[in-house]
Every structure is written in C-alpha cells, then in structure tokens.
Amino acid sequence: MKLSTRYNRVNILTSIIILIITGVIYYLFIHLILTNKLDKDLAVEENEIKQYTRTYQKLPLPASYLDQQVSYAESQKNANDVREFSYTTYFNPKENEEEPGRSLVTTVNLNGKNILVTITKSRVESEDLVRVILLITLAITGILLSTLFLINRFVLSRLWQPFYTTLKRMKTFEVTKMEAIKEEPTKIDEFIELNQSVNAMAERVKGDYRDLKSFTDNASHEMMTPLAVINSKLDSLLQTETFTEQQGALLEDIYQATGRLSRLHQSLLLLAKIENNLIADKQDIDFKELVESKTRQFQELFERNGLTVEAKLMDKTLTMSRYLADILLNNLFSNAVRHNVQGGKIIIELSKSAFVVSNTGKNFDSKERLFNRFSKSSESEGMGLGLAITKQVCNLYGYEISYNQINQLHIFSVFFDTKQ
Amino acid sequence: MKILVIEDEQALYESILAYFTDEGNVCEHAADFETATEKIELYTYDCILLDLGLPGGEGLELLSRLKKMNKKDGVLIISARHSLDDRLSGLDLGADDYLVKPFHLSELKARVSAIVRRKNFDGDNVIKFNEIKVDVAAMKITANDTPVNLTKKEFDLLVYFLSNKNKVVTKNAMAEHLWGDEIDLSDDFDFIYTHVKNLKKKLAEAGTSDYVKSVYGIGYKFTSL
Numbered sequence: 001m002k003l004s005t006r007y008n009r010v011n012i013l014t015s016i017i018i019l020i021i022t023g024v025i026y027y028l029f030i031h032l033i034l035t036n037k038l039d040k041d042l043a044v045e046e047n048e049i050k051q052y053t054r055t056y057q058k059l060p061l062p063a064s065y066l067d068q069q070v071s072y073a074e075s076q077k078n079a080n081d082v083r084e085f086s087y088t089t090y091f092n093p094k095e096n097e098e099e100p101g102r103s104l105v106t107t108v109n110l111n112g113k114n115i116l117v118t119i120t121k122s123r124v125e126s127e128d129l130v131r132v133i134l135l136i137t138l139a140i141t142g143i144l145l146s147t148l149f150l151i152n153r154f155v156l157s158r159l160w161q162p163f164y165t166t167l168k169r170m171k172t173f174e175v176t177k178m179e180a181i182k183e184e185p186t187k188i189d190e191f192i193e194l195n196q197s198v199n200a201m202a203e204r205v206k207g208d209y210r211d212l213k214s215f216t217d218n219a220s221h222e223m224m225t226p227l228a229v230i231n232s233k234l235d236s237l238l239q240t241e242t243f244t245e246q247q248g249a250l251l252e253d254i255y256q257a258t259g260r261l262s263r264l265h266q267s268l269l270l271l272a273k274i275e276n277n278l279i280a281d282k283q284d285i286d287f288k289e290l291v292e293s294k295t296r297q298f299q300e301l302f303e304r305n306g307l308t309v310e311a312k313l314m315d316k317t318l319t320m321s322r323y324l325a326d327i328l329l330n331n332l333f334s335n336a337v338r339h340n341v342q343g344g345k346i347i348i349e350l351s352k353s354a355f356v357v358s359n360t361g362k363n364f365d366s367k368e369r370l371f372n373r374f375s376k377s378s379e380s381e382g383m384g385l386g387l388a389i390t391k392q393v394c395n396l397y398g399y400e401i402s403y404n405q406i407n408q409l410h411i412f413s414v415f416f417d418t419k420q
Numbered sequence: 421m422k423i424l425v426i427e428d429e430q431a432l433y434e435s436i437l438a439y440f441t442d443e444g445n446v447c448e449h450a451a452d453f454e455t456a457t458e459k460i461e462l463y464t465y466d467c468i469l470l471d472l473g474l475p476g477g478e479g480l481e482l483l484s485r486l487k488k489m490n491k492k493d494g495v496l497i498i499s500a501r502h503s504l505d506d507r508l509s510g511l512d513l514g515a516d517d518y519l520v521k522p523f524h525l526s527e528l529k530a531r532v533s534a535i536v537r538r539k540n541f542d543g544d545n546v547i548k549f550n551e552i553k554v555d556v557a558a559m560k561i562t563a564n565d566t567p568v569n570l571t572k573k574e575f576d577l578l579v580y581f582l583s584n585k586n587k588v589v590t591k592n593a594m595a596e597h598l599w600g601d602e603i604d605l606s607d608d609f610d611f612i613y614t615h616v617k618n619l620k621k622k623l624a625e626a627g628t629s630d631y632v633k634s635v636y637g638i639g640y641k642f643t644s645l
Contacts (some may be wrong), residue, residue: 228523239587243636
C-alpha cells in the first residue's frame with residue numbers, strides 16, 4: 001500500500017468519525033438550548049395567565065395569543081401540583097397544517113376551582129433552525145473531507161516527488177558506472193537529508209568497489225610475476241639433467257597445475273575487464289566468416305571425438321570487439337565439444353537474430369547455475385569460467401544468452417538486438 | 421644473435437639468459453630504465469626483450485626512444501599486462517611482437533627467432549639444420565633436396581622445434597603455440613602426440629635422421645645428438 005493511500009485512509013476515517021461525533025453533540029446541544037428557550041417562553045405565558053387570573057378573576061381569552069394556543073379544561077380531581085412539559089403537535093390555523101409543538105400543562109386556581117391550562121407553542125421555527133444548522137454542518141464536513149482528499153491526492157504526491165525520483169535513481173544505480181547520483185532540488189529537509197545520505201552511500205559503495213577492484217588488479221599483476229618465474233624455472237629445470245620416468249611424471253603434474261593456474265588467472269582478469277567495460281576495440285565483424293574460420297580451427301577437435309557438424313549460416317554483421325567475439329565462439333565451441341558424447345552431433349546456426357549452438361550430450365541438473373562462475377559438472381575438466389565469461393560478453397553488448405534442453409540436445413542461443 | 425633482456429625480476433631474467441645463452445648467442449640484460457636506455461643508445465641488438473613495468477620509467481617510453489633513434493633492433497614486449505590497449509600501443513610504436521606473462525621459454529625463443537630471422541634475412545627467411553632446409557616465408561621444406569609435404573600444424577611444429585633445438589619443449593608449450601591459449605584443450609595432449617608422430621614419419625620418409633626425441637613423457641627434444 002502506498003504511503004499516501006495509507007495516510008489518506010487514516011486521515012479521512014478519523015475526520016469522518018470526529019465530524020460525526022461533533023455533529024451529534026452539536027445537534028443535541030442546540031436542540032436542548034432551543035427546547036429550554038421554548039420552555040422559558042411557555043413558563044412566561046403560564047405566569048401571565050396566572051397573574052391575569054389572579055387580577056381579574058377570570059381566564060384570558062385563548063385567541064389573544066400569537067403562534068400559540070391556550071386551552072382550558074376543568075380539572076377532574078384536585079391536581080394542584082400538575083405542571084409538565086411535553087412534545088405535542090401544534091395546529092397552525094394559518095397554514096392549516098399540523099406542526100410539531102411544545103406544550104405546558106399547568107393548573108390555575110380560579111374561584112376555588114382548579115382549571116387545567118394547556119399552552120402549546122409551535123416548534124417549527126426551532127426545528128427549522130436545527131435543520132439549517134445540521135445542513136450547514138454536513139456541507140462543511142463534505143467540503144472539508146473532499147478538500148482533505150484532494151490535498152492528499154495532489155499535494156502529497158507532489159510533495160513526495162523528490163522521494164520517488166531518488167528511489168528511481170537508486171534503482172538504476174550501478175556500481176560499475178562512475179557517474180554520481182544527481183541531486184533532485186527540493187526544499188523539504190527530510191528529502192534533502194535523504195538525498196545526502198543516498199549520495200554519501202553511493203560514494204562509499206563506489207569507493208569500496210574501486211578499492212576492491214584495484215586490489216584485484218594489483219593482486220593479479222603481482223601474481224603474474226611469480227607465475228612467470230615458476231614457469232621459466234620449470235623450463236630451465238627441464239634442460240638441466242636427465243630425469244627418471246618418475247620425476248618426469250612429477251614435472252608434468254607441476255606443468256599442468258601452473259598451466260591451469262595461469263589460464264584461470266587470465267580468465268578472471270578477462271572477466272574483470274569485461275565487467276568494467278575496458279575492452280574497447282569495437283568494430284564491425286563479419287560474424288559468419290568468423291564462425292566459419294572458428295569451425296575450421298576446431299575441425300581437429302570435432303574429428304577426434306567423431307562429431308558431425310552441421311552448419312546453417314546466414315550473413316550477419318555484429319559490432320563488437322573481435323577479441324571478445326573470438327572468446328565467445330571459443331567458449332561455446334569448446335563447451336559443445338567437451339560435453340558431447342563420442343560420435344555425437346553439433347549444430348551451428350546463425351541467423352539475423354540469433355546464434356545457436358546445439359550439441360548432443362549427457363543430462364545434467366545444474367541448469368540454473370550454468371552461467372555462474374566456477375559452476376561445472378563433476379566430470380568437466382574446465383574451470384567453470386567459460387560460460388560465465390560468455391554471459392558477460394553477451395551482457396556487455398546487450399545480447400541475451402539462454403540454455404535449453406530439447407530431446408537430448410543441449411541448446412545455447414545468443415539473441416542479438418534484444419534492446420530493440 | 422645478440423639479445424638484450426630488459427626485465428627487473430631477477431629470477432625471470434636469469435632463466436631467460438640461461439635459456440638463450442648458447443650456440444653463439446650473446447645475451448645482455450638491463451634491470452632498470454637508466455641501464456636500458458644506456459645500452460640501447462650504445463649498442464645494437466638483434467632483438468630486445470622489453471618488460472613494460474620497469475623501475476624508473478615506462479617500457480613503452482623506451483620503445484619510442486628507440487624508434488626515434490631510427491634503430492632497427494627487433495623488439496618483443498613481455499608484459500604481465502594482458503591488456504589490449506598496451507598490446508596495440510606497443511605494436512603501434514613499432515614493437516614486433518607482444519608476449520604475455522607467464523610464458524614458456526620455448527615460446528619466447530620461437531618468437532625471438534622469428535623476429536631475428538625476419539630482420540636479418542629480409543625475405544630470405546630460411547632455417548637450415550643438417551639436411552633439413554625450411555623456407556619459412558614460402559612455407560617449403562626440403563630434406564636432402566627432396567620436398568617434404570607437411571600440414572600447416574606440422575610445419576609450425578617443425579619451425580618451433582628448430583627454434584628450440586637441443587632444448588626440451590613441453591607438450592603444454594607446444595599446444596599453446598599451435599592452438600593459442602584461447603582454446604582450452606583441457607590438458608589433453610593427444611593432438612600433440614599425433615602431430616609429432618606424423619611429422620616424424622614424414623621426415624623419416626624423406627630420409628632424415630630421427631631428430632625428435634621424446635623426453636620422459638613431458639615433451640620432446642629436437643636434437644642431432
């Protein structure tokens with residue numbers, strides 16, 4: 001749920017509840033006050049009637065009062081202390097209709113007789129007043145609520161704009177890209193602070209990344225020299241004396257290990273270089289021709305494993321580094337040979353939109369880790385970096401590489417122009 | 421031939437000097453920028469092995485000075501930097517070749533020999549070894565004046581052997597030379613065995629002695645001894 005929605009909901013809900021409660025209280029109070037006023041008027045009338053009766057020893061005429069009715073009745077029993085207010089109806093002779101009214105029933109002593117006097121006043125004016133007040137209150141409530149809603153809706157979303165901009169910039173932030181996160185101008189303290197924190201964090205991350213990168217670079221270069229020394233000393237050692245068969249086997253193992261180490265090392269350096277986009281010799285490459293020459297280069301490997309190669313190649317020009325194109329093909333071809341079966345098949349297809357290498361081979365079950373570094377099947381003799389490098393090369397140029405297995409065929413597809 | 425090794429890592433230049441110093445080769449060495457500049461200015465070499473990271477200055481600077489002096493010395497850059505930029509700027513500045521550390525001494529020797537051959541014989545690029553004559557430029561081989569038909573790989577292999585005669589050459593080094601280090605052969609050297617076998621057979625058919633000796637399963641040695 002969005003912050004503004006949540007805020008809106010709470011805000012409007014509490015406003016409604018508070019307004020309803022105050023509305024009810026308001027209504028009740030006004031009602032009470034108006035009734036009190038009516039009752040006072042009625043009491044004044046009562047007083048007047050009583051004084052008139054006492055002075056003139058007769059009852060005043062009922063018709064002589066405006067907007068109120070007075071009626072007399074002889075009290076049946078001795079109800080000297082009858083005096084009560086009640087809600088009744090009032091017949092308005094002018095309008096000829098029933099209206100809500102307020103009555104006071106009281107007794108007047110006339111010549112020793114108890115007369116029951118009922119004074120009724122119309123409540124219609126006070127009711128109208130209450131209704132008007134209620135309507136005004138409701139209207140104000142409505143206006144207030146809709147204003148609140150609109151404020152939340154438009155002002156809030158505009159107020160939060162810097163936040164969303166910052167968020168977007170954070171989402172697109174890439175540690176390898178060296179440009180700084182631009183400041184979004186804002187006057188809100190919280191957002192200024194957020195921006196500053198984000199920028200500080202980005203700087204820190206970039207700094208850490210630079211440190212790590214220069215450490216890796218330096219470490220690799222420092223590692224190269226001892227490796228070169230080991231290699232050259234081994235070569236020199238070989239020239240010295242005659243060795244026994246056993247010593248020869250030991251030397252061979254050392255050679256294999258140093259060979260692996262330097263290849264591993266070069267692969268890691270290459271990966272780092274591709275990631276940092278340090279390979280710049282972008283040029284137009286006749287990919288079809290490159291695939292054909294690579295196929296010739298691998299011919300010997302294909303033949304030795306008894307692999308039949310089918311190639312369906314269309315003309316395709318790619319703009320990329322020739323060096324990386326070479327590596328891409330090497331890795332895909334090596335992979336197709338290495339994980340093949342004796343007498344298997346390799347199908348190479350190049351179209352305008354994709355380059356596909358399919359090969360027969362055994363089943364395996366680490367598909368989701370296929371392009372990860374150092375992920376390899378147990379019987380593989382490689383280092384597990386080939387496909388990782390291939391994927392990096394694809395990433396660099398916006399190609400998409402995918403793996404599928406259909407009917408014992410392992411299919412690696414590189415799709416060009418996925419950006420468009 | 422006369423060679424200058426400009427390299428600051430002692431263990432490394434010692435090995436290189438030991439490997440190159442025989443058969444009348446003269447090898448000198450410089451471990452820093454100053455010494456190297458001095459030697460380059462004073463003498464002429466058939467080939468200069470140049471390390472890019474030197475104490476006291478950049479190796480590439482040395483190369484451009486050499487070219488300003490209009491010297492014809494061959495230059496082979498040996499660098500730990502597997503960087504395309506360095507390679508390109510090195511070759512642009514007039515280096516003849518670029519080899520990335522770590523390398524096999526036999527590969528280094530083969531490349532230096534190739535540079536020296538190109539420099540010295542200007543087109544007449546021929547290696548002679550007893551009854552074998554290899555015209556590198558024309559890719560033609562004769563043994564006792566009979567032409568020998570070799571495949572491209574067998575030819576490369578023979579030239580490689582001849583550049584490293586009397587040295588043990590490992591199968592790793594041969595594999596990297598023939599296929600490049602980009603193709604990962606997963607330490608499978610059956611190929612080498614097949615190619616060497618074919619080469620030996622073809623040379624034997626042409627009536628040469630058996631110069632290619634297998635050495636404790638690690639590699640081969642091309643020797644008349």
